[in-house]
Amino acid sequence: MATGPNGSVLVLTNPHDVTTDVVLRILADRQVPVVRLDPGTDLHTSAALTATYRTGDQRGTLRTPSRELDLTEVRSVWTRRPSPFEGPPGLGEQERRFAASQSLWGAGGILASLPGAHYVNHPWNNRAAEYKPAQLAAAQRSGLLVPGTLITNDPDQAREFATQQTGGVVYKPLWNTPYKADGQAQQVWVREVRPHEITAAVAACPHLFQAKVEKAFDVRLTAVGNRLFAVRIDSPDLDWRQRQSLMECTSIAVPDRVARSVSAYLSISRLAFGAFDFAVTPTGDWYFFECNPNGQWAWQPDSITDSIAHAVADQLENGPEA
Incomplete structure (x- = not known):
């Protein structure tokens, strides 16, 4: 067999x-x-x-x-x-x-x-790992730094949380749900939110609010088994995906502590592949934002894309020990 x-x-x-x-x-x-x-x-x-x-x-x-x-x-x-x-x-x-x-x-x-x-990855593991609450829990268990995060449908709790975050708070959708306005496809980006902007509409469904990280730059870390490929992303936007034509990507080394935690995260989530997003502070701390278990990666610089492609090919050809 x-x-x-x-x-x-x-x-x-x-x-x-x-x-x-x-x-x-x-x-x-x-x-x-x-x-x-x-x-x-x-x-x-x-x-x-x-x-x-x-x-x-x-x-x-x-x-x-x-x-x-x-x-x-x-x-x-x-x-x-x-x-x-x-x-x-x-x-x-x-x-x-x-x-x-x-x-x-x-x-x-x-x-x-x-x-x-x-x-x-296994499709059932992919699906389980797409839930943002599960990602945050796995990140905590893996030893990654996680920004203060609140998921709630209680407007009062949301306003209280936003008031307590002296560095500001951002809103993130829990899932990239297709959305149209006047027949035109729309994208819900990560955006900063002030306490007075949080209305009773929060009660309609769970919302994710997160302490804003003072970041020097973003990092996309693509993990294929035990091989890690990271790029530094410099962008003028809070959410670098919003205007990718304005971002600059350069290869960056992964600190050993982060590498160990990423390995633990993959093990906890039973993944062979993961696309991790981090924010790096001016003092060099790497804060975990999310891990897309099936994230895109071919948009990165050619040398990184080629390395990831060969790592994926190795996994498919030779199995988990590749």
Whole structure:
């Protein structure tokens, strides 16, 4: 049942994911067999997935237009950016909703339970690690510095917290929920908030408020197994993602204490990959903001992007010891 050194790499992502292409070119150069699948769409068109279970035996096949893959011979699975399970087009709303849920629990369950495969990352671990409260708890357990943070739907508690933060407080969304205003897509950025701006609307849902960190610069640290790749980000904005054309990225060394804590964080969250965001103060303290278990990384300087791509390829080819 265990996979051999020549097993295929199964990549779960959508067809527009150009970050995946960077790694797949490396695997192709190494002559590592790869099967790319977008289960949310391909299983409604050109692909078929089958699994059988009986005492002492588990088998399965994935058929695509170009090949048939024995699921017991998958050496690793890269869970990148697959499309959501939405059901096949052409069905009525109720039938499509039913098909979508069956696909999630059926196909999603099969692809998350391949015997002997190494996952980068396992989809269930990805989902669990996306909850910001879980991230903050894991960061504390790992020994990382965490800014004072309040998550609440109580406006009074929020105003009291904001009043107590002498250096200011910021608001952050707990999830990057699609949002439109007048039909135009909007992005909710991190922004500074004053106590008097906190209204009764906070009661509608939990809000995350955090003590503003006096930062000299930001850091994006990409962890692939035990290999760390960090860039210093200098930006005029509180949230550097807002105007990426104005930011400057340069490679930076990771302090040993931070490196040990990042390793502990990955272990606690059962991740092989993580994209960490830090703020570094003028005195050199690294404050943890978040860890995206499936964060983008190909936007970084070419040398860093190339190093991360090779590290991911190593994980997919050789497993967790790469």
